[in-house]
Amino acid sequence: MLKAVLFDCDGTLVDSESLHYQCWQHILVPYNIAYDEGHFCHLFSGKPTLEAAQFIIDEHGLTVDAKALAGQKNDYFADYVQNHLPPLLPYAKEVLSLAKQSSLQVALVTGSARAEVMPILAGYQLFDYFEVIVTKDDVTQPKPHPEPYLSALKQLGQAAQFGVAIEDTCTGLTSAKGAGLLAIAVPNHHSQHQDLSLADHTCTNLMQAWQRIELAQS
The missing domain is CATH 1.10.150 (DNA polymerase; domain 1)
Known part of the structure; x- marks a missing residue:
């Protein structure tokens, strides 16, 4: 579960x-x-x-x-980025809303610096979706090292066996799997040709990834 x-x-x-x-x-x-x-x-x-x-x-x-x-x-x-927000990927806000409404705890684990990611979260009003936010400024060793995910799990008070990470790159998957998490890859047009073989599942978009998570819960 x-x-x-x-x-x-x-x-x-x-x-x-x-x-x-x-x-x-x-x-x-x-x-x-x-x-x-x-x-x-x-x-x-x-x-x-x-x-x-x-x-x-x-x-x-x-x-x-x-x-x-x-x-x-x-x-x-x-x-x-203060004045040039990158577009949300398909189903991003919908899936975050579903995750927030579920029984799952929700965290953000990014390889970006806090000053890079905070304007994005503020611009799209995403702060309230996350119980924990870990940036590269919060760790000694960023992705692909497992420390970012291990830090998030510690703050959530959860064991890795009860967590799932959603990532788009080999770097992120390496970090998540190194921390012992289940990992779902949702590659984008830039990362689709990377080696994503570490992923437990690969999905075409975030909604499909969420449906996979719901299936694991049933």
């Missing part, structure tokens, strides 16, 4: 990958670096910002510090 559902944010609840791409493009202009959006999202969808920064530095032989480059991108995104 499931007792908690834990949602990823970027690429799962909101279609934010294009927004992250646009912010990276802005940051990389001084370095004369430009990526095709499809290729960029294929490379970095779900990856920690610091990891993406290090990859870009290594690929292009930059001398900038990876933490500094990642910090520039995070700061720019946090400012940009």
Whole structure:
């Protein structure tokens, strides 16, 4: 019997990958670096910002510090998203409402910084759906390490065997499965070609994922 559902944010609840791409493009202009959006999202969808920064530095032989480059991108995104909310993915708010009305506890576990995700939650009035919110600022080791999900479970007071995570990337699934959770993959157009074989189930949208959860409850 499931007792908690834990949602990823970027690429799962909101279609934010294009927004992250646009912010990276802005940051990389001084370095004369430009990526095709499809290729960029294929490379970095779900990856920690610091990891993406290090990859870009290594690929292009930059001398900038990876933490500094990642910090520039995070700061720019946090400012940009204030007035450019990424669109909600299909059924996001409907499924959050169903989860909130159910007997399940609900958490948000994101690889984004608090300053990046809070404007999105505020803009769509999503705060009240979650009992617990874990961002990368709240952990020592972000996804794909299991710490974010383990932290959320601890705050919920739940054992992993009673929880299910909904994710869209290999990075997120690795984190969820490492924490011992059941995991449902809902890939988007950027992550659909990733290796999602760690998922216990793969669904085409959030409503289908919720129906899978309801089935597990019956």
